[in-house]
Amino acid sequence: MEEESSASMHLKEVTRLWRAWRTIHEMAQDRGYELAEEEVKISLDRFRAEYTNDDGSPNRAKMQFSARPSEAMIKKFTPPPTPSNPDPAPECGTIWVEFCPDKSSIGISVMKKFVEHCAQNNFKAGILVTASALSAQARKVMTVTSQFTLIECFLEEDLLVNITHHELVPKHILLSREEKAALLKRYRLKETQLPRILSKDPIARYLGLKKGQVVKIIRTSETAGRYASYRLCV
Amino acid sequence: MSAETTQSARPKPKGILKQLSAPPTTKQPASPPPRASSSTSLTRAELLAQQEAAARLRLLEKLRQTELKPPIPLETFELLSQLPRAPCPPHDASNPSPADASLVLTSLRDFQPSEYLDLIEERNCLGKCGYALCPRPRRTHEGGFKISTRSGNIARTTDLNKWCSDACALRALYLKVQLDNPTYERISSGGSGAPGGRLVVKLELREEKGDGSRKSRTSAVAAAVPRGSQEDRDQLAQAMAKLEIDKHTQARKDASALAGERGDPGGSVAGLSRVDVTIKESAVDGPVEPPSNLAKGAEYMVEGYRPKANKARGGKQPEEGAESDGEDDEFFTVRL
Numbered sequence: 001m002e003e004e005s006s007a008s009m010h011l012k013e014v015t016r017l018w019r020a021w022r023t024i025h026e027m028a029q030d031r032g033y034e035l036a037e038e039e040v041k042i043s044l045d046r047f048r049a050e051y052t053n054d055d056g057s058p059n060r061a062k063m064q065f066s067a068r069p070s071e072a073m074i075k076k077f078t079p080p081p082t083p084s085n086p087d088p089a090p091e092c093g094t095i096w097v098e099f100c101p102d103k104s105s106i107g108i109s110v111m112k113k114f115v116e117h118c119a120q121n122n123f124k125a126g127i128l129v130t131a132s133a134l135s136a137q138a139r140k141v142m143t144v145t146s147q148f149t150l151i152e153c154f155l156e157e158d159l160l161v162n163i164t165h166h167e168l169v170p171k172h173i174l175l176s177r178e179e180k181a182a183l184l185k186r187y188r189l190k191e192t193q194l195p196r197i198l199s200k201d202p203i204a205r206y207l208g209l210k211k212g213q214v215v216k217i218i219r220t221s222e223t224a225g226r227y228a229s230y231r232l233c234v
Numbered sequence: 235m236s237a238e239t240t241q242s243a244r245p246k247p248k249g250i251l252k253q254l255s256a257p258p259t260t261k262q263p264a265s266p267p268p269r270a271s272s273s274t275s276l277t278r279a280e281l282l283a284q285q286e287a288a289a290r291l292r293l294l295e296k297l298r299q300t301e302l303k304p305p306i307p308l309e310t311f312e313l314l315s316q317l318p319r320a321p322c323p324p325h326d327a328s329n330p331s332p333a334d335a336s337l338v339l340t341s342l343r344d345f346q347p348s349e350y351l352d353l354i355e356e357r358n359c360l361g362k363c364g365y366a367l368c369p370r371p372r373r374t375h376e377g378g379f380k381i382s383t384r385s386g387n388i389a390r391t392t393d394l395n396k397w398c399s400d401a402c403a404l405r406a407l408y409l410k411v412q413l414d415n416p417t418y419e420r421i422s423s424g425g426s427g428a429p430g431g432r433l434v435v436k437l438e439l440r441e442e443k444g445d446g447s448r449k450s451r452t453s454a455v456a457a458a459v460p461r462g463s464q465e466d467r468d469q470l471a472q473a474m475a476k477l478e479i480d481k482h483t484q485a486r487k488d489a490s491a492l493a494g495e496r497g498d499p500g501g502s503v504a505g506l507s508r509v510d511v512t513i514k515e516s517a518v519d520g521p522v523e524p525p526s527n528l529a530k531g532a533e534y535m536v537e538g539y540r541p542k543a544n545k546a547r548g549g550k551q552p553e554e555g556a557e558s559d560g561e562d563d564e565f566f567t568v569r570l
């Protein structure tokens with residue numbers, strides 16, 4: 001009896017993790033990282049075969065992957081060449097995603113280990129998916145070190161559904177620097193005159209927006225068909 | 235600075251530079267000597283200066299309160315969440331090693347109350363008891379709430395799981411109270427005991443009940459708190475006790491207010507005599523009759539009362555009257 005209930009509990013947890021696993025892959029893909037389609041659209045059975053222990057409990061320590069930015073993403077994130085810097089380096093690099101095996105809340109030490117791992121392997125970005133919330137000081141570690149590596153944290157429960165697949169969420173597209181400059185020039189705006197989006201907004205977190213970046217939002221409209229609006233991340 | 239502001243407070247509007255070149259408060263009252271009101275103007279100047287000084291003191295006080303302390307470095311958190319370093323068998327939460335105790339007390343001096351809570355959270359992340367000097371793991375109750383079988387109280391398990399025991403919760407919260415309501419003491423920065431030392435929050439560990447090792451711990455406290463005299467400690471203990479007493483006083487006050495309202499002896503209006511009430515029955519000399527329904531317009535009455543507002547409008551039904559337009563006009567409405 002007890003075994004049965006624990007098995008069903010494991011199954012429930014594995015299913016939750018599978019959904020988070022899919023969402024985080026879709027997120028990486030939407031940000032422009034290169035991922036194989038079969039990696040993103042993994043079936044529950046395959047996930048269960050690969051990422052569970054013998055007793056059916058999920059094996060979070062195994063749930064990790066890295067992804068390289070695609071050509072298009074590198075192009076988007078490379079600043080325009082200037083006379084002083086004719087061949088600028090792209091501002092993006094390999095991303096590292098890891099599910100935290102610790103199920104209790106995350107303290108300084110766990111966070112530090114993750115940041116160190118990202119720094120040692122020269123990852124430009126790191127995403128830590130945790131089962132429970134970060135402690136206040138761990139959050140501080142995350143922001144302090146974010147100059148070298150961009151560290152982000154997501155809760156498993158926030159990844160159970162991919163919010164961008166909801167029909168009421170319009171399409172958000174990140175603009176490159178040139179596109180942003182062209183937009184401001186065309187409408188003769190200062191960037192502060194644009195409408196804003198908070199960097200903690202769920203969509204902004206999904207796309208990993210940084211302050212100063214602009215997203216183009218394409219909505220469908222009953223009267224106008226489609227229209228685009230722009231928002232500056234603050 | 236003060237001279238400047240007192241000058242500007244005076245009704246004489248002159249250039250600031252000119253005013254500054256002249257010696258300020260001393261000369262002005264002396265310039266009109268023959269007048270009798272010179273003494274009053276002097277006192278006024280003094281009063282102004284006094285107010286000025288008081289205002290400046292208040293400002294300084296406020297600045298000190300609002301001054302942002304630098305945040306506690308992460309290393310301190312890591313260090314304190316690793317404690318205690320002393321081996322467990324001889325030392326435990328009720329009998330910490332002097333070195334650990336003094337380390338905790340000296341580091342916690344710079345903590346904000348919220349940072350102290352962060353430390354507890356950090357220790358809990360490591361599965362340890364929230365009290366910095368306790369080597370034991372924290373409790374792991376399941377579920378949302380827990381009922382204490384002893385006192386019958388209900389507590390959140392999230393609160394209970396911060397500590398290994400209630401004793402540790404008391405010890406840790408004893409420190410938190412001192413951070414929340416800080417008493418400052420001056421410590422000598424160079425060890426010379428000069429009055430120019432730094433002002434820090436005074437902290438001490440909770441007294442343990444019936445401990446034989448009292449001497450070792452108080453010496454640790456003394457090492458960390460050089461000026462903490464027994465008297466100060468007693469004062470703090472009294473303050474802590476007062477928190478509890480205040481609750482009782484409030485309860486007593488409430489009870490007496492209630493008694494006063496009821497007019498019981500012992501209430502706040504106990505001395506006042508009550509109003510004498512005598513009940514007179516009127517004599518009944520005929521058969522009881524129901525009130526007549528034949529009165530004109532009785533159907534419009536509401537519990538025996540005839541609303542007057544409706545009568546003026548030609549005897550509308552009360553329910554209708556409530557919905558009539560005329561009534562709405564009492565309220566401010568915007569009509570386009």
Ligand SMILES: [Zn+2]
Nearest residue numbers: 363368398402
């Ligand atoms: Zn304890």
